[in-house]
Amino acid sequence: MPCRALVQIAGYAYRVRADVLLREFNQTGATFRLLLRYTQSLITQTTQTAVCNRHHSIEQQLCRWLLLTNERVNCDEIAVTQEAIANVLGVRREGITEAAGYLQDLRYISYRRGHITILNQRGLEEHVCECYGVVKKEFHRLMDHACESHAHRTPGIRLLSPIFPPTFPPVIPPVYPPTGLMSNQWRK
Known part of the structure; x- marks a missing residue:
């Protein structure tokens, strides 16, 4: 399958x-x-x-997404576009632009094209919904x-660390067909 x-x-x-x-x-x-x-x-x-x-609100949804993503990537800078966030949250890109601008005005984040840096995690946590x-x-x-029972065998394990070792060379994500082409047209 x-x-x-x-x-x-x-x-x-x-x-x-x-x-x-x-x-x-x-x-x-x-x-x-x-x-x-x-x-x-x-x-x-x-x-x-x-x-x-x-x-x-979109601001609260964006705060939730940023905080959850920050925990998973373990980095304050997240390389992502407003369009990608809009697609994940199911809102218009303009709504994300407005929400990101609002959070930037509050100095919770810094935003530049394709990059969001979390400046004030506590501020985001106070603004996010439950x-x-x-x-x-x-x-x-x-x-x-589950991670604690594994951690006694592996010192320094992180909560979100994988249970299997990484492959070498790294896995390269597949390239998807350009927009507007059907999958059967792309394969030709």
Whole structure:
């Protein structure tokens, strides 16, 4: 069964052969439990995001997205365009431009073309809606124990570190067809 991944933020990718992962999962050991916990965390994030996108302002949604992304990339500078954020949040790019400008006026972020730098995380946390806290709390509830049990064997493990070693050479994201072409036209 072919799968596709969408890369939203620059960074490293990890891969494991499907048959290896499936065999490990079917042994119902640590990998099984970790993947189920991660799936539950992802479901929580997905449902909370749907609620957030319906009920909260674009500024609050942008704060939530920036804080969650910052935790995952572990860096205050995020290389991303306003259009990419607008697509993720399901809003118009102009709405993101306005929200980013507002947050920049408050000195919570610095924005230049294709780069957002978080200057005041506490300010973003005070401005964000409660959805950020719900997602963060559930993620830590589900994943802290799994990572702690792995950390005693691996000193210095980060909460979001992968469970499999990186591939070498690094995985290069696939190139998608140019806009306006059908997938069958692109393959020719």
